[in-house]
Amino acid sequence: MTPVHRSSPAPRCPGPEWCTTDHSRAEHPDDDEHRSDGVAVELTLRSSSGDEYTRLVEVGLLQRQSDIEPWLVIDDGLDVHHEVTLSSVRRALGLIRTDAPTRDALTL
Numbered sequence: 001m002t003p004v005h006r007s008s009p010a011p012r013c014p015g016p017e018w019c020t021t022d023h024s025r026a027e028h029p030d031d032d033e034h035r036s037d038g039v040a041v042e043l044t045l046r047s048s049s050g051d052e053y054t055r056l057v058e059v060g061l062l063q064r065q066s067d068i069e070p071w072l073v074i075d076d077g078l079d080v081h082h083e084v085t086l087s088s089v090r091r092a093l094g095l096i097r098t099d100a101p102t103r104d105a106l107t108l
């Protein structure tokens, strides 16, 4: 078998395991954020005024230099943008799992 020679990969982030950012491209230390690859999900949403709409959003993890924990980011690149701390997501999931009607409706 012939050995495969590849160019050097970007250095591995010394931060969180989920980070896939190429930190060599950061122009300023304050702009150097840990980001995961995003997952594309189509969501049907309803606004407070009752309007329903479907958007393809990206869900991923972000941790800025000033953050004490990662955030779950939901963004469509347009007007849908929410960030929730991972501890808040865990707390919400824990409560949902203990609420039988909601848990059963979600088939968790």
Ligand SMILES: [Zn+2]
Pocket (backbone or CB within 6 Å): 013, 014, 015, 016, 019, 020, 021, 023, 033, 034, 035
């Ligand atoms: Zn990183």
